[in-house]
Amino acid sequence: MRRAAMCTLLCLGLLVAAASMASEEPPPEALSSDSGRFVAANAEFTLLHEMGHLLIAELQLPVLGREEDAADQLGFISLFLSYGHQHNAGFYATLLDIADYWRLEWQRVKPDYEEVYPWASHGLDAQRFYNLACLIYGSNPDQLEWVPKVTGLPVERALYCDQEYTQVSKALAWVERQHGRRPGQAVSHRIRVIYDPPALHQGQDGYLLEQLRRSGRIEAIAARASEAYRLPRDLVLRLSSCGAPDAWYSRTGGELVLCYERLAHFQTLAAQLPHLRQANLLR
Numbered sequence: 392m393r394r395a396a397m398c399t400l401l402c403l404g405l406l407v408a409a410a411s412m413a414s415e416e417p418p419p420e421a422l423s424s425d426s427g428r429f430v431a432a433n434a435e436f437t438l439l440h441e442m443g444h445l446l447i448a449e450l451q452l453p454v455l456g457r458e459e460d461a462a463d464q465l466g467f468i469s470l471f472l473s474y475g476h477q478h479n480a481g482f483y484a485t486l487l488d489i490a491d492y493w494r495l496e497w498q499r500v501k502p503d504y505e506e507v508y509p510w511a512s513h514g515l516d517a518q519r520f521y522n523l524a525c526l527i528y529g530s531n532p533d534q535l536e537w538v539p540k541v542t543g544l545p546v547e548r549a550l551y552c553d554q555e556y557t558q559v560s561k562a563l564a565w566v567e568r569q570h571g572r573r574p575g576q577a578v579s580h581r582i583r584v585i586y587d588p589p590a591l592h593q594g595q596d597g598y599l600l601e602q603l604r605r606s607g608r609i610e611a612i613a614a615r616a617s618e619a620y621r622l623p624r625d626l627v628l629r630l631s632s633c634g635a636p637d638a639w640y641s642r643t644g645g646e647l648v649l650c651y652e653r654l655a656h657f658q659t660l661a662a663q664l665p666h667l668r669q670a671n672l673l674r
Contacts, residue, residue: 417537420480421487422668429661430599431606432488434654437638438612438628439466441647444640445616449623450570459513460522464559465566467526472563473615478531486527490542491667493520495660521548529556570620580622582613582647587631589651599654600630 443462447454454461467489474482497516507513514522524542528535529552539549572578589600603609613628626645633650640647 417541418480421483421537422541423484424661424665424668425484426658426661426664427602428485429488429492429664430654430657431603431608432485433492433657434603434649435608435612436466436470436489436492437653438609438647438649439469441638441640441649442466442469442612442616445626445647446566446570446620448640448642449626449645450566450620452566452570457512457514463514463519463522464526465563467523468559468563469615471526471530483527483535486523487541488664490520490523490527491664492657492660493517493523494542495663495667499660525549525552526556526559529553567619572619572621576621578618580625581617582622582626582628584610584613585627585629587629590632599658600651603654 440462443465444458446452446465447458447461452461470489471486493516497520507515509515513519521542521544524538524544525548528538528542528544528549532549532553538544539546544552586600586604609628609630616622624645626647628647628649630649630651633648633652636650636653636656638647638649638653
């Protein structure tokens with residue numbers, strides 16, 4: 392009887408929470424579609440994800456679970472905290488752009504060589520989408536009750552998203568306490584940014600690259616990491632033509648690479664965003 396009563400109370404709680412969430416409407420600005428913002432947001436998150444791998448390798452961070460999941464969490468919370476307390480509709484539009492990238496990847500028909508399989512080191516695209524949606528909602532459930540409606544995040548997961556966000560925040564705080572640069576301590580090693588010339592056939596990529604360079608976001612990411620952590624050696628953040636829409640961190644070379652082709656891939660997926668957002672509002 393005790394278990395049955397507990398189940399009944401939990402189910403009632405879920406229904407109440409679901410009703411509350413369904414009554415909340417997202418601010419129109421948060422759902423606006425902007426191709427440039429989508430490309431910039433996902434380029435920044437990709438770099439911060441790979442920066443997570445960089446920190447795990449260079450600072451020898453302990454990882455319980457899959458490193459790819461840890462890198463996603465480090466990337467998200469670093470992006471979230473880099474905006475300080477300026478959390479407005481535009482900021483949450485940026486976060487939704489990042490989550491929706493993984494929803495678009497999940498729904499996209501892929502050739503076999505691009506498929507992510509259950510045995511792979513990366514999580515499935517759908518899992519990464521829901522994990523990020525959960526962290527977004529968990530950052531401020533009282534103000535973001537519209538996020539589960541827009542993302543389709545089930546109530547059963549949404550109930551614990553604030554705890555997931557708190558766990559990730561505490562993990563990053565631990566990293567900063569253990570490996571952060573002390574006040575007054577000089578920066579001994581830095582991350583240097585290098586832009587390789589794009590391939591001749593990448594005219595559109597060159598345009599996207601120029602926009603990204605003018606924004607200064609790449610340099611800002613490298614500078615924040617250089618100044619925040621006691622890095623054991625000088626490292627490189629390189630943007631280059633790779634022949635595929637990829638990004639990675641090389642432990643051997645101490646080099647983080649973002650491929651120009653990935654920017655073009657973001658641009659292609661951005662064209663599908665208005666339809667995706669409209670379909671979610673009509674559900």
